[in-house]
Amino acid sequence: MADISISEQDFLIFREYFYRKTGIHFETNKRYFVDKRLVERIKETGATSFQNYFRMVRFEASGTEFQSLVNIMTVNESYFFREEYQFKCLVNSMLSEITKNKTDKAPIRIWSVPSSSGEEAYSIVIYLLEHWPDIDKWDIEIISSDIDTDILNRARQGIYSPRSVQHLPPELLKKYFKPSGAGYQICDDLRQAVEFTRVNLMDVDDVRAYRGFDVIFCRNLLIYFDDVSRRQAAETFFDALKPNGFVCLGHSESMSRISSLFKVRKFPEGIVYQKPEVNK
Amino acid sequence: MPIIKQVDSEINDTEKRLNARDFPGLLEQLESNDPSARRWAARDLATHSEAAKALVQRLKREDDKSVGEAILTTLTKLADPVAVACLVECLRSEDVALRNEVIEAMKNLPNEVAPIMGSLLTDTDPDVRIFAVNILESLRHPQVETWLMEVIKNDTHVNVCATALDLLGEVGTLASLDALQNLKLKFSDQPYIIFAADLAIKRISEA
Structure with missing residues (x-):
């Protein structure tokens, strides 16, 4: 097969299309990263040129190749305090709004989905304990869900590699973890603080019971869904939230591209989405 | 620690089924005064292939955006000729938001x-x-x-x-x-x- 090359024009067309479909924008300095992966997929699929490949991606009914492209263009790595700005937003902005409007003393409920191996849910707990001044005034429930029961078991065990915890300040690592083999295990108190449950977001019967949440974290998951599944997930979050509850998505994801159900809220720490009180 | 744990059974116990979820029951719920009941009826009707006509009839006079979106998602999932014909009918609507939603829905149904x-x-x-x-x-x-x-x-x-x-x-x-x-x-x-x-x-x- 002749060498496949990606021209400047090809890159621009691809970048524009990929942004339209996923919300992920590649700066020009990412050109090498994008070109390399595009060429890899072109060769893998047996396409003879960027043009042929691009047409296949756009018009393949199953969307399988587009999904492969999304997978290869995104980096799926979970670690403690990933996208920390949203935890800051939680303790500095969202929770103060939630508690201000609360008319009862019921627990504040947070849903982290997908749980993966638990880094996000435990990060939320640590962040609340360390940075939320009102932590002693309110009860908090944290539920973390995933479709994969093996990964849920790993989350419950709470054992992590040094790479997973590398963004944690040393004093927090010391405070909340104990050494375990070549890595660390999160302390029993935190392991007991989070409820890990199996749920398939696409199964209406599975998600029906998930109601009354104040905040949902769903970061870097919807990017792997097709359009219909994304809409369905947005509807699930809508039904799971209390009025005025918040959804936090990954930095490259935008609810506005998926559904018009939510209001965009711009806080100093970042953008989140809010379920309106009334849906007119 | 103020972080409290809710056991799984409590999550599931929060769901109380007040209305029948069979086809006639869901059609009745689709006309409920409560938007939340209508939205759930629309979502649950995705397993009833004969639901397209009733869903579109509701869609045309639905004034709650969240219910409208749920109906469109269900029509997209049903994806039978009746559902597609109903979507086409909505393309002729004067409601710009509805038309745009329908265009987006139809993009997901190539076959x-x-x-x-x-x-x-x-x-x-x-x-x-x-x-x-x-x-x-x-x-x-x-x-x-x-x-x-x-x-x-x-x-x-x-x-x-x-x-x-x-x-x-x-x-x-x-x-x-x-x-x-x-x-x-x-x-x-x-x-x-x-x-x-x-x-x-x-x-x-x-x-």
Whole structure:
């Protein structure tokens, strides 16, 4: 097969299309990263040129190749305090709004989905304990869900590699973890603080019971869904939230591209989405 | 620690089924005064293939956005000829938001929309023809370029052709070049068409 090359024009067309479909924008300095992966997929699929490949991606009914492209263009790595700005937003902005409007003393409920191996849910707990001044005034429930029961078991065990915890300040690592083999295990108190449950977001019967949440974290998951599944997930979050509850998505994801159900809220720490009180 | 744990059984116990979830029960709930009940009925009707007509009837007078979205998602999942016909009917609505939602929904149904695309692209209403081209923008179907070429070849409405032309500039191949040249002749008094056609031809030729 002749060498496949990606021209400047090809890159621009691809970048524009990929942004339209996923919300992920590649700066020009990412050109090498994008070109390399595009060429890899072109060769893998047996396409003879960027043009042929691009047409296949756009018009393949199953969307399988587009999904492969999304997978290869995104980096799926979970670690403690990933996208920390949203935890800051939680303790500095969202929770103060939630508690201000609360008319009862019921627990504040947070849903982290997908749980993966638990880094996000435990990060939320640590962040609340360390940075939320009102932590002693309110009860908090944290539920973390995933479709994969093996990964849920790993989350419950709470054992992590040094790479997973590398963004944690040393004093927090010391405070909340104990050494375990070549890595660390999160302390029993935190392991007991989070409820890990199996749920398939696409199964209406599975998600029906998930109601009354104040905040949902769903970061870097919807990017792997097709359009219909994304809409369905947005509807699930809508039904799971209390009025005025918040959804936090990954930095490259935008609810506005998926559904018009939510209001965009711009806080100093970042953008989140809010379920309106009334849906007119 | 103020972080309290809720056991799994409590999560599930929070769900109380107050109404029958069979087809007649869901149709009744679809007319409830409570938007939340209507939304859940719309979601649960996704497992009832005969639900499309009732869903569209509700959609036309639904004033709660969240229920409208749930109905459209369910119609997209049902994806049978009745559901698709109902979506097409909504393309003719004067409600811009509804039309846009329907266009987005139809983009997700390449195999179901393909058999009716020919008739949408030759509809007597130029707005419907433009919406059909809008659907093609993200329709994953190998015939997209052919449909677009037919539009710029046969359609006499400049706005319909301009919409198709913009898309051909993105997805066209050498097969489109003749049709693009002819379009310039057909609309030789329209500077935008000339400009956009030249751009598309340049892009395709250089690819």
